[in-house]
Amino acid sequence: MLIFLALLSVFTLSFAAERHFDTYKKGDGNGHTLLVIGGVHGDEPGGFFAPSILIQHYQISNGSLWIVPNLNFDSIVRNQRGAYGDLNRKFDRLSLDDKDYVIIQDIKALILNPRVDLLLNLHDGHGFYRESWENTIFNPGAWGQTCIIDQNVLDINSPFKNLDAIARHVSTNLNKSPLEQEYHDFHVKNTETKDKDEQMQLSLTYFAVTHEKPAFAIETSKNLTKLERKVQYQLRAIEEFLKVMAIHYKRDFDLDNYEQVSQIVNELGVLTLNNQMSFHLSSLKKDIYFVPLKDAHNLAAFTHPLGSMRIDSKKQYQVSVGNQLVTTLHPQYFELETQLDSIKMVRDGEEILVQKGSTVAVRNSFKILVGASYRVNIIGFTKEGVSSESDVLVSFNEVLKRYSIDTDGYKYRVEFYRENKFSGMVIIDFTPDEND
Numbered sequence: 001m002l003i004f005l006a007l008l009s010v011f012t013l014s015f016a017a018e019r020h021f022d023t024y025k026k027g028d029g030n031g032h033t034l035l036v037i038g039g040v041h042g043d044e045p046g047g048f049f050a051p052s053i054l055i056q057h058y059q060i061s062n063g064s065l066w067i068v069p070n071l072n073f074d075s076i077v078r079n080q081r082g083a084y085g086d087l088n089r090k091f092d093r094l095s096l097d098d099k100d101y102v103i104i105q106d107i108k109a110l111i112l113n114p115r116v117d118l119l120l121n122l123h124d125g126h127g128f129y130r131e132s133w134e135n136t137i138f139n140p141g142a143w144g145q146t147c148i149i150d151q152n153v154l155d156i157n158s159p160f161k162n163l164d165a166i167a168r169h170v171s172t173n174l175n176k177s178p179l180e181q182e183y184h185d186f187h188v189k190n191t192e193t194k195d196k197d198e199q200m201q202l203s204l205t206y207f208a209v210t211h212e213k214p215a216f217a218i219e220t221s222k223n224l225t226k227l228e229r230k231v232q233y234q235l236r237a238i239e240e241f242l243k244v245m246a247i248h249y250k251r252d253f254d255l256d257n258y259e260q261v262s263q264i265v266n267e268l269g270v271l272t273l274n275n276q277m278s279f280h281l282s283s284l285k286k287d288i289y290f291v292p293l294k295d296a297h298n299l300a301a302f303t304h305p306l307g308s309m310r311i312d313s314k315k316q317y318q319v320s321v322g323n324q325l326v327t328t329l330h331p332q333y334f335e336l337e338t339q340l341d342s343i344k345m346v347r348d349g350e351e352i353l354v355q356k357g358s359t360v361a362v363r364n365s366f367k368i369l370v371g372a373s374y375r376v377n378i379i380g381f382t383k384e385g386v387s388s389e390s391d392v393l394v395s396f397n398e399v400l401k402r403y404s405i406d407t408d409g410y411k412y413r414v415e416f417y418r419e420n421k422f423s424g425m426v427i428i429d430f431t432p433d434e435n436d
């Protein structure tokens with residue numbers, strides 16, 4: 001399983017963005033390399049959830065796919081276009097004290113890497129582009145459902161220098177795949193940046209094309225209400241570019257099956273905190289109280305590339321995936337004790353050994369067997385006169401539903417303490433078996 005680490009610190013450098021982007025490299029190094037950059041704008045989720053799915057669900061051969069899913073990560077977690085101003089207007093000149101300075105320098109270096117043959121910059125744009133004015137949604141000033149180029153051709157030695165021809169080829173093929181609505185069809189939009197668009201001269205793709213790198217922007221429409229639909233269209237567009245570049249790909253789902261795409265987009269993965277406890281983020285409650293954390297330097301590891309945790313002004317921990325706030329953790333501070341590894345317990349009458357941090361499926365009842373060495377606290381369960389809930393048989397109808405960590409009321413925390421230090425947690429999952 002992929003694990004993405006983020007060390008949260010109370011000390012953040014005031015002159016730099018808090019989060020840097022990540023780069024994932026797939027493929028075998030043969031053939032061409034496509035660089036996909038997502039999340040230049042933090043409130044355009046089609047543009048960053050699509051690359052996160054490339055990372056998790058695609059295999060690449062006969063070439064390479066490099067993926068930046070979260071270029072403007074500070075803005076993504078805030079669901080803002082640009083927390084420190086528009087990142088896509090910082091590619092010409094930039095002051096050294098700009099908070100995005102390091103990010104801009106590093107993404108420029110990646111773009112200019114000699115291995116990169118072509119790059120895509122992913123956005124969600126307003127409306128639906130049309131060559132002539134129809135109304136405020138369908139018009140030449142709209143950006144949605146387009147393949148954007150800065151000019152028709154690049155004067156370089158590259159099989160991909162004919163931007164207009166490639167963009168037309170990609171759009172034509174996209175429009176052959178089943179569209180939800182006919183008016184979702186893709187168009188080519190040439191911004192003629194050099195002569196006509198001073199703003200776009202400051203952009204990522206213009207930086208690329210003026211440094212001999214073929215570049216395109218893909219814009220799905222902000223007027224599409226479903227994130228899943230934007231992601232589906234973005235992925236189809238990226239696949240068309242992979243085909244143009246003869247890079248082979250395999251994915252583990254059917255891209256034309258909207259149900260499957262929805263399922264994958266809504267898989268938020270697992271958060272592991274301080275290697276002591278893990279939470280499945282899908283179906284987690286909006287607030288989790290008395291979470292045993294350190295008062296600083298908590299280590300948050302996500303299986304989702306867009307996972308992030310930050311401390312808000314009330315010293316609560318906001319857990320997000322992309323621009324979606326998943327849950328708020330209300331901490332109770334403890335020192336950590338790290339000696340506990342595996343835990344003996346009886347599950348439905350059978351003795352088993354489980355790892356700290358794991359989720360344990362239980363049908364009817366369980367009993368923790370750690371003896372007197374640890375104090376056990378089953379959140380949502382109390383027994384008169386018992387300070388440690390080891391060696392106590394607990395069944396589903398004895399736990400209070402309002403203490404569950406999930407919205408369905410099936411998952412409960414079991415916490416272990418030693419000498420007032422927090423030793424770890426397991427989650428008991430009473431979700432009924434579908435075969436029952």
Ligand SMILES: [Zn+2]
Nearest residue numbers: 041044123124
């Ligand atoms: Zn954008």
